[in-house]
Amino acid sequence: xxYDPEYERMDRDTLEGVQLERLQSTLNRVARNVPLYRTxxxxxxxxxxxxxxxxxxxxxxxxxxADLRENYPYGLFAVPLREVVRLQASSGTxxxxxxxxxxxxxxxxxxxxAARLLVAGGVTRDDLVQVAFHYGLFTGGxxxxxxxxxLGASVIPxxxxxxxxxxxxxxDYRTTALVCTPSYALHLADVMDETGVNPNAxxxxxxxxxxxxxxxxMRREIEQRLKLTATDNYGISEVMGPGVAGECLERSxxxxxxxxxxxxxxDPDTGAPLPPGEKGELVLTTLTKEAFPxxxxxxxxxxxxxxxxxxxxxxxxxxxxxxxxxxxxxxxRGINVFPSQVEAILLEVIHGQGGAQPHYQIVIxxxxxxxxxxxxxxxxxxxxxxxxxxxxxxxLIRKIERxxxxxxxxxxxxxxxxxxxxxxxxxxANRVLDKRAK
Numbered sequence: 001x002x003y004d005p006e007y008e009r010m011d012r013d014t015l016e017g018v019q020l021e022r023l024q025s026t027l028n029r030v031a032r033n034v035p036l037y038r039t040x041x042x043x044x045x046x047x048x049x050x051x052x053x054x055x056x057x058x059x060x061x062x063x064x065x066a067d068l069r070e071n072y073p074y075g076l077f078a079v080p081l082r083e084v085v086r087l088q089a090s091s092g093t094x095x096x097x098x099x100x101x102x103x104x105x106x107x108x109x110x111x112x113x114a115a116r117l118l119v120a121g122g123v124t125r126d127d128l129v130q131v132a133f134h135y136g137l138f139t140g141g142x143x144x145x146x147x148x149x150x151l152g153a154s155v156i157p158x159x160x161x162x163x164x165x166x167x168x169x170x171x172d173y174r175t176t177a178l179v180c181t182p183s184y185a186l187h188l189a190d191v192m193d194e195t196g197v198n199p200n201a202x203x204x205x206x207x208x209x210x211x212x213x214x215x216x217x218m219r220r221e222i223e224q225r226l227k228l229t230a231t232d233n234y235g236i237s238e239v240m241g242p243g244v245a246g247e248c249l250e251r252s253x254x255x256x257x258x259x260x261x262x263x264x265x266x267d268p269d270t271g272a273p274l275p276p277g278e279k280g281e282l283v284l285t286t287l288t289k290e291a292f293p294x295x296x297x298x299x300x301x302x303x304x305x306x307x308x309x310x311x312x313x314x315x316x317x318x319x320x321x322x323x324x325x326x327x328x329x330x331x332x333r334g335i336n337v338f339p340s341q342v343e344a345i346l347l348e349v350i351h352g353q354g355g356a357q358p359h360y361q362i363v364i365x366x367x368x369x370x371x372x373x374x375x376x377x378x379x380x381x382x383x384x385x386x387x388x389x390x391x392x393x394x395x396l397i398r399k400i401e402r403x404x405x406x407x408x409x410x411x412x413x414x415x416x417x418x419x420x421x422x423x424x425x426x427x428x429a430n431r432v433l434d435k436r437a438k
Contacts, residue, residue, distance in 0.1 A: 238294065283297065
């Protein structure tokens with residue numbers, strides 16, 4: 001199933017021709033209308049017509065989140081504000097959020113690209129899609145909402161929060177597809193357990209999840225507990241929102257919508273291009289955005305290209321699931337660790353042994369000797385707290401600690417905590433508490 005087969009199955013030579021034409025058009029537009037790019041191009045002695053091949057893009061400087069903040073709120077818009085019909089913003093955690101604008105044409109393209117992801121994830125016009133992303137300045141809710149409408153599926157704009165209400169809606173409306181963060185999906189599974197709702201009695205078939213890093217082990221956990229097929233999706237507010245890339249039902253990488261976004265993988269430290277298959281930072285250039293085009297935007301997200309054909313028939317290049325961000329990598333005693341790596345090990349051990357739930361938090365502190373101390377708080381199962389033996393709990397803790405140490409090279413202390421004692425998130429989960437002095 002394809003939403004836009006002409007582009008989703010385009011041969012590589014034709015696709016690269018489309019990309020080059022759209023890239024040249026975008027560069028000419030930002031050179032005329034965006035002071036930041038016009039100044040940078042002038043300083044380099046660069047003319048947009050100098051770009052003769054896609055490889056020439058690498059001659060241009062990166063755009064960073066600092067550039068977006070320094071030009072807050074409208075300094076990077078390429079059209080007059082009267083042509084902007086929608087303003088959204090990133091969910092920035094530090095400083096002011098970045099403001100993104102959309103023209104009427106941008107909104108239409110956004111809807112179509114989100115619809116591509118929905119179809120790739122199994123959704124048809126016969127589905128009832130419950131969107132449990134927040135509706136507001138964050139792009140997640142509206143992006144998938146538009147996609148459902150473009151596809152012709154029935155959209156249930158449940159937004160985030162009200163977890164018992166979310167479950168009631170699933171039951172009463174006969175929801176067939178769920179859209180939210182993976183951590184919130186697990187939280188909804190917990191609510192079902194607490195309220196005695198049997199997921200087998202629901203109509204759920206598909207789940208499209210994103211907005212935070214998650215592991216293959218968490219995918220298996222969600223699928224087992226919610227009885228659905230889960231796919232990963234990627235978007236970034238500064239570029240567009242949901243619709244940049246997403247998994248098909250083969251689930252062997254996320255297909256990039258390359259006719260709208262030109263992607264590079266670079267070394268996070270040097271900015272140098274990396275060869276195919278090597279993990280690095282994803283850099284995106286918009287090819288069709290009118291209101292807010294960005295050139296070589298450093299997303300901060302870490303992934304790699306997956307080359308080779310996909311059995312689904314889509315020819316769009318794939319990226320691996322996001323393993324973390326350049327700014328959420330933990331360095332513990334000189335060793336680099338990503339929360340997603342801890343999560344994968346944790347859930348694998350729990351799935352094999354039981355005694356704990358898939359809710360955790362990583363705590364990093366510095367002791368009196370100025371050495372890093374890493375701890376993982378894991379919620380115990382209710383039954384393990386009430387009737388489980390101390391020996392079984394200690395055995396689980398030792399097993400998790402051994403796996404973390406052997407696989408990651410970092411000694412983590414593991415502590416089981418009371419069920420439901422760790423904070424739940426209706427949006428992006430906060431998995432790390434770093435108490436070290438900055």
